Amino acid sequence: MTKLKMGIIGAGGIAQNRHIPAYQSLSDTVDVVAVQDVNPVNAREAAEKFQIPEVVEDYHDMFQMVDAVTICTPNKFHAEISVAALEAGVHVLCEKPMAMTVNECEAMIAASRKSGKLLSIAYHYRHTQAARTAQAAINAGVIGDPLVTRVQALRRRKVPGWGVFTNKELQGGGSLIDYGCHLLDLSMWLLGDSQPVEVIGKTYNRLSKTPNQLNDWGTFDHETFDVDDHVSSYITFDDGSSLQFECSWAANIKEDTLHLSISGADGGLNVYPFEIYQPRYGTFMTEQAKAAHDEWEAGQRQAANFVNSCLGYESLVVKPEQAMEVSRIIEAIYASSASGHSVRL
Missing domain, CATH: 3.40.50.720 (NAD(P)-binding Rossmann-like Domain)
Known part of the structure; x- marks a missing residue:
């Protein structure tokens, strides 16, 4: 071989x-x-x-x-x-x-x-079993037309205290471009043909610029911190659906939260943990499945997909045109926060 x-x-x-x-x-x-x-x-x-x-x-x-x-x-x-x-x-x-x-x-x-x-x-989150199961359910018509997507990629105090993660010149941003991007990509992938048309966003870094902050992931210089540590955004799509998005490295919240759910015309879906919500048989049904968010397994699947695609055996799961749309939204969130106005895409 x-x-x-x-x-x-x-x-x-x-x-x-x-x-x-x-x-x-x-x-x-x-x-x-x-x-x-x-x-x-x-x-x-x-x-x-x-x-x-x-x-x-x-x-x-x-x-x-x-x-x-x-x-x-x-x-x-x-x-x-x-x-x-x-x-x-x-x-x-x-x-x-x-x-x-x-x-x-x-x-x-x-x-x-x-x-x-x-x-x-x-974007290895696509390769988790949770993401794969969610896409299979959506493709089977479980939720119907998407209406409202909700995303929270929140860390209470996990500013990376190593590498160059807090260097805006080298990274371009903070929690959004480093962590939130994963959930934006996964949301866009699950929403399929929905095209974003308008973005309003707000970025914050007040906590990480305050002296003597607690941090679970090492130390950093609050005086030179110049990237976002908390971001919120509202995104609308050409099919009338919307996405409520929030991510953080540092926020005064109870605990870290990873959440992605989609409410559709025919049903709803939650990715972490995997659940489906539908009205059936005259009552409200909740179905659950074991579908893990295992990042080590996802990394191996990502590697296998790339290698096999290069060898001609598979097609890429993450196509560059899709990844560019994620970057387009990130750019729009930063631009909206800087201008104080929404950004049309």
Whole structure:
């Protein structure tokens, strides 16, 4: 069997904790053959830990060694590296979000189309059993036409105290572009053909700019904190449906909350935990199913889908055009908050 030769660009936590282990569990179809990081020490340590044969200083030098790359860098470099890889004839799986701006997303898609190489974005929540079950139920007509979608991706005090997550220049934003993007992507995927038409949003960072805040995920400098730690938004769609969205790294709430539900004309659905609500047999029915949100399993499924798609055995679950629409909404939420007005898409 033909094996895909994979390179890793960016050797930080997401590469070492998700992508590399997932690929190495698929040793029949893919070999991780090279790694690169802006910090050569990180690259060498990852190579030693995972027995990766090649360490390169310049990611361009990797393109002659591999069939595909997985990009795990700060958001600022997603588009630049993706376009370079695609132009060199290399498939790309890029960590979320797709890029810093919609214009960058468009450049990535153009490079993919011109080269004929695959481009996917690591929105791994789609690969959980909870998400798969929800999509199957929606496709079977359980909810009918969607009316109102509700999303909460809330963390009480989990500002990442490592890496560059709180650096606006390198990341483009905070809780929305880092965490909320997962639930926006999953919502849009489940809503299918619904197209967003207007966005109003508001971003906050007052808590994280206050001295001596409690934080579960390490320490950060409140004086230089310049990204969002709490975001709310209201999104309307061309079919008349709407999405109520909220995410946070830091908020004065009782506990962390992960919620995605859709109320439709024929029924309702909750993803976490998985439940279906319908009026039937003269009463109100609630059905439950075991459908886990297992991110390790999702990471393995994501890796398998990308590898098999590159080898021609499957189609991508996350298509770049879909990921760009998520970035379009993120951009609109930030623009709405800055202007104080809604943004038409």
